[in-house]
Amino acid sequence: MSAAEIDLRFTLNGREVQARVPSHTLLLDLVRERFGLKGSKRSCDMEVCGACTMMLDGNLVSSCTTLAADADGRAVVTVEGLTPAAGLSRVQEALVLHGAVQCGFCTPGFVVAITHLLQQHPNADDEQIRRHLRGNLCRCTGYVKILAAVRSLAGTEPGLQPLAHERT
Amino acid sequence: MLPAPFQLARPTELAEAIRLAAATEDSHFHAGGTELLMAMKLRLLRPELLVDLKRIAGLDRIAWAEDASVVIGALATHRQVEQDVIVRRHLPALAALCANVANVRVRSAGTLGGNLCFAEPHADPPTLLAALGARLRLVGPDGEREVAADAFILGEFETAREPAEIMTHITVPVPRGPVAYRRFRHGERPAVNAAVAWTMAADGVTIERARIVVGALGSRPQDVGLLERLLAGRRAGEAAEAVAQGLTDAVGEIEAMDDRHGGADYKRHLAGVLITRNIAEAAAQINGATP
Ligand SMILES: Cc1cc2nc3c(=O)[nH]c(=O)nc-3n(C[C@H](O)[C@H](O)[C@H](O)COP(=O)(O)OP(=O)(O)OC[C@H]3O[C@@H](n4cnc5c(N)ncnc54)[C@H](O)[C@@H]3O)c2cc1C
Ligand code: FES
Ligand code: FES
Numbered sequence: 369m370s371a372a373e374i375d376l377r378f379t380l381n382g383r384e385v386q387a388r389v390p391s392h393t394l395l396l397d398l399v400r401e402r403f404g405l406k407g408s409k410r411s412c413d414m415e416v417c418g419a420c421t422m423m424l425d426g427n428l429v430s431s432c433t434t435l436a437a438d439a440d441g442r443a444v445v446t447v448e449g450l451t452p453a454a455g456l457s458r459v460q461e462a463l464v465l466h467g468a469v470q471c472g473f474c475t476p477g478f479v480v481a482i483t484h485l486l487q488q489h490p491n492a493d494d495e496q497i498r499r500h501l502r503g504n505l506c507r508c509t510g511y512v513k514i515l516a517a518v519r520s521l522a523g524t525e526p527g528l529q530p531l532a533h534e535r536t
Numbered sequence: 537m538l539p540a541p542f543q544l545a546r547p548t549e550l551a552e553a554i555r556l557a558a559a560t561e562d563s564h565f566h567a568g569g570t571e572l573l574m575a576m577k578l579r580l581l582r583p584e585l586l587v588d589l590k591r592i593a594g595l596d597r598i599a600w601a602e603d604a605s606v607v608i609g610a611l612a613t614h615r616q617v618e619q620d621v622i623v624r625r626h627l628p629a630l631a632a633l634c635a636n637v638a639n640v641r642v643r644s645a646g647t648l649g650g651n652l653c654f655a656e657p658h659a660d661p662p663t664l665l666a667a668l669g670a671r672l673r674l675v676g677p678d679g680e681r682e683v684a685a686d687a688f689i690l691g692e693f694e695t696a697r698e699p700a701e702i703m704t705h706i707t708v709p710v711p712r713g714p715v716a717y718r719r720f721r722h723g724e725r726p727a728v729n730a731a732v733a734w735t736m737a738a739d740g741v742t743i744e745r746a747r748i749v750v751g752a753l754g755s756r757p758q759d760v761g762l763l764e765r766l767l768a769g770r771r772a773g774e775a776a777e778a779v780a781q782g783l784t785d786a787v788g789e790i791e792a793m794d795d796r797h798g799g800a801d802y803k804r805h806l807a808g809v810l811i812t813r814n815i816a817e818a819a820a821q822i823n824g825a826t827p
Contacts, residue, residue, distance in 0.1 A: 370545035370556065370585055391544035391586070394573075413537055414574060415642055416724060427615070427644035433573045434645065435566075437544055437588070481640070503639020 378439045380405075381449025389436050396420045396431035398439070399446060407447035407476040418504030421477035422446050428484050447476035450483050459483050459521065465528040466517035470508035478504050482518055492522045539576035546588045550595075550675060550702065553587050558677045558700035560585040565702060567611055568645035570638075571654040595704060596647075598622055604710045610649025610672075610703040614638070617648055627668070627708055629715045629731075633660050638724060649703040655689045655756075658725035658797065662689055663751030664717045666759075667731035670708045676701035691755045712736060713743070714772075714821035716814035719752070720806050726752040727797035730810035732818050734772070741822060743767050743775065748811060753803040754791040760811065762786040772822035779815045783808050 376387050380403060387402055399405050399422070411419035413432050420432040423445040450457055456464065459482045469475050478501070485492055485500040492500070497518050506514060519525035544566075547553045557563045563585040564572060575581040589595060595611035598620045606626055608617060617623050618635040637643055637651075637660055651661050652672065666686035674681050677700050685706075688696050697703065713736035719729035729752045735745040746767035751757035763786045766778045787808040792800035 370543040370587075372541060372543055374544060390541060392539045392541050392576075394538065397538075413577070415570060416639070418639070418641065421641060424644075428641045429645050430570075430641045433570065433577070435544075435569060435573065437546070438569070438590070484640075499635070500640050503641055 374437050374440070376436060376440045378441060379443045381445055382443075387436075391435070391437060393436040394432060395422065395424075395429070395434040395436045395439055395444070398436040399431065399444070405446050405448045407451075409473055409476060411473065412505075416503070416505070417474070418477040418481060419474055421480045421504065423480060423484060426484075426487075428481060445480070447479050450479055457483070459486070459517075461530075462517040462521050462527065463514070465530060466513045466520065468509055468513040468517045474504060474506040474508075478506070478514060482521070485518070486521055490522070491524070492518070493524065494519070497522065537577040539573060540579060540582045542576075542583050543585045544588065545585060546591050548591045548593070550592055550704070553589060553592060554675065554677055554700055554702060556585065556587050557702075563587055563699070565589050565653075567647045567650040568613060568642075570642050570646040571650060571656065589702065597705075600626075601707065606708045606710065608648060608706045608708065610652075610705055611647050612649075613645065613647050614643035614651075615640075618643065626710045627715075629717045630661075630664060630668070630708070633664055633717055636719075637661075648706060652685075652688060652706070653695060653697060653703055655691075655693050655695045656725075657692050657755055657793075658727070658752045660717075660719060660726055660729055660752075663729045663749050663757045664715075664731040665706065665708065666751075666757045667717075667733040667747040667749040668708050668711060668715065669733075669747070670706055672706055673704045674698075674701040675704050682707075686749070686757065686759070689756045714818035716817040716821075718810040718814055720810065721797075723797065725797075728753045728803045728806040728810060730807055730814055732811070732814040734767070734818055736772075736822070741771050741773070743770050743772060746775075748814075750790060750807045750811070752797075753800075753807060754793060758790060760786050760790070762789065763811065772819050775815050775819050776812075779812065783812065787811075 409419040411417045415430040415433045422431045425442045520527040564583045566586040566588045595609045597609045614634040614637045624631045670685040713734035715733045717731045719726040730750045733747045737744040746764045748760040766782045787804045792803045
């Protein structure tokens with residue numbers, strides 16, 4: 369049995385969803401165009417930059433080069449699923465406070481990858497941080513502030529507190 | 537970029553997957569898709585049919601076998617290999633290799649079997665698996681066969697596998713001596729890599745047999761036979777000196793290509809450096825083990 373179209377059922381950020389798609393549909397396009405979640409970005413389109421990073425059953429994948437069919441029966445998490453209804457997650461807040469966001473194009477991918485890193489290694493050392501994040505590229509920040517934000521979450525560097533006017 | 541449309545099959549039985557692939561002229565197996573989908577997005581490949589292998593139970597299993605080998609399912613991802621307790625215990629060099637392939641997303645989706653079957657020359661596992669004497673199990677319409685890892689990759693993107701044959705698992709004998717693996721890269725993939733595996737004699741200090749393999753710099757992994765012969769029968773403590781004497785000639789014989797990872801001469805030089813460091817590491821493993 370083979371088919372040019374396929375029926376998918378999976379959870380997207382914890383919600384049960386269904387879709388019928390052509391077999392050659394990519395996960396990134398399904399999530400952005402069909403489900404309207406535009407946080408995940410297409411940039412390199414070749415598994416190198418990480419702007420399209422999603423979690424698939426708890427593993428990080430490049431959704432630009434993953435078949436939508438591979439999500440069938442599995443759990444997909446995007447940056448939207450990691451963002452609280454109000455305010456920011458602790459990863460997002462640390463990135464903001466450390467000035468680790470400039471144009472912001474890479475940020476959704478970093479948020480997913482950093483969240484995954486801290487799930488696996490809550491007290492990640494520098495070696496673990498670098499190995500986990502070396503596949504996420506940022507053209508603006510020079511990485512120093514992103515590293516500082518992650519170190520603050522891993523407890524290897526003091527965290528920053530929001531200034532009075534920044535509190536939400 | 538989108539791949540061109542294709543039919544997708546997701547069989548749950550090995551025999552069904554082989555039958556489907558054999559019945560369609562232009563079909564490809566789909567494992568992690570990290571190489572296949574890139575080639576399809578670039579329209580280098582336009583298969584009529586993709587046969588997904590991920591629903592066939594057991595193909596990603598990693599197990600210990602009675603004959604002192606580790607059997608790794610071809611569908612095991614780099615990340616599974618990296619984190620597996622059996623691999624970490626008995627084949628630590630392979631666990632470390634898989635932990636440093638590509639980036640974390642490619643490691644999570646890409647499989648060991650997919651890496652071998654694609655045969656992109658700038659790869660890590662083929663070099664180490666050849667040095668370790670791994671055997672690859674292929675199952676196809678005409679039955680099963682086993683191919684030695686160092687005879688599997690024939691050239692760039694070319695292997696001994698027939699189109700409808702599925703690689704089911706990779707059997708790696710547990711080494712009887714030191715193993716060292718190193719690679720050099722400035723991009724995502726290795727420019728040059730080198731593996732050393734010694735089988736030690738019963739006295740624990742004499743090298744019975746040495747395997748020295750270099751990869752990524754040429755069209756396929758290559759034995760450095762000249763150095764292997766120099767080391768056979770020698771004591772571990774004399775290995776560094778013996779290799780230093782033969783190195784220039786040995787490295788000169790390596791087939792290397794000029795590409796964006798560097799010029800051929802530069803890569804031959806790097807191969808020599810990696811071999812020298814591996815030999816020092818292997819000798820240190822012996823020294824550390826014997827009082
Ligand atoms: C950005 C990037 C960086 C990389 N860096 C490295 C690196 O540093 N070192 C390195 O070694 N590799 C590297 N790779 C390669 C990576 O290891 C492979 O992409 C991956 O392991 C391929 O596995 P896959 O399951 O995704 O294969 P797929 O893309 O699914 O398949 C590849 C090919 O093999 C065939 N195939 C797959 N499985 C089987 C099977 N069981 N039986 C028969 N045929 C099969 C498919 O039909 C296809 O032709 C990199 C790749 C990328 C994209
Ligand atoms: S867009 Fe997917 S990794 Fe860059
Ligand atoms: S903030 Fe601009 S690419 Fe990272």
